[in-house]
Amino acid sequence: MYESWETIKSECFECRRCPLGETRTNLVFGVGNENAEVMFIGEGPGEQEDLQGEPFVGRSGQLLDKYLAAVDLDRHSNIYIANIVKCRPPHNRDPKEDEQEACMDWLKAQTRLIHPKIIVCLGRIAAQKLISPDFRVTRQHGEFIEKKGFLMMGTFHPSALLRNPAQKPDAFEDFIALREKIKEICAHTYK
Numbered sequence: 001m002y003e004s005w006e007t008i009k010s011e012c013f014e015c016r017r018c019p020l021g022e023t024r025t026n027l028v029f030g031v032g033n034e035n036a037e038v039m040f041i042g043e044g045p046g047e048q049e050d051l052q053g054e055p056f057v058g059r060s061g062q063l064l065d066k067y068l069a070a071v072d073l074d075r076h077s078n079i080y081i082a083n084i085v086k087c088r089p090p091h092n093r094d095p096k097e098d099e100q101e102a103c104m105d106w107l108k109a110q111t112r113l114i115h116p117k118i119i120v121c122l123g124r125i126a127a128q129k130l131i132s133p134d135f136r137v138t139r140q141h142g143e144f145i146e147k148k149g150f151l152m153m154g155t156f157h158p159s160a161l162l163r164n165p166a167q168k169p170d171a172f173e174d175f176i177a178l179r180e181k182i183k184e185i186c187a188h189t190y191k
């Protein structure tokens with residue numbers, strides 16, 4: 001049980017619980033408001049994230065920032081962003097199940113400290129890990145599901161939108177639905 005940001009950060013940055021810890025340049029802990037009511041969770045760092053130590057700073061991150069800005073969300077003010085795994089999987093492969101498991105304690109500790117009302121899963125890996133193992137993004141994106149005291153929603157991963165721009169309007173609708181849900185249940189996100 002990690003009770004403060006100092007303890008979780010100091011231990012997490014030394015983490016060698018899985019082989020990804022051996023090949024990382026930087027551990028990508030997370031970014032944003034530690035009191036956010038809305039938390040976004042991606043899959044794992046890519047090349048730019050590994051180099052810069054911040055989630056979603058490559059091409060997919062630039063796209064994510066545009067969607068966020070469209071609904072008045074910003075990584076430096078009113079949300080928090082993290083990933084299922086904190087170290088880059090080689091060649092950007094999917095994180096393996098045991099790597100995801102090894103990293104879960106950190107994400108759980110972060111989530112406990114932030115205590116968001118809404119968690120948005122970016123892409124299949126996060127949605128299947130956190131919402132349901134059989135989650136299908138194309139069918140269930142944009143649906144809000146209550147789980148463990150959080151309202152959870154899965155949407156398209158921005159990298160998937162770069163590969164398949166035809167899905168962008170659906171993703172945009174998810175962000176609009178998110179804005180409405182925030183207005184409904186969050187007290188200070190849009191203050």
Ligand code: URA
Pocket residue numbers: 042043044045046049054055056057060061083
């Ligand atoms: N993709 C992710 O899932 N997370 C990042 O931080 C960057 C790209």
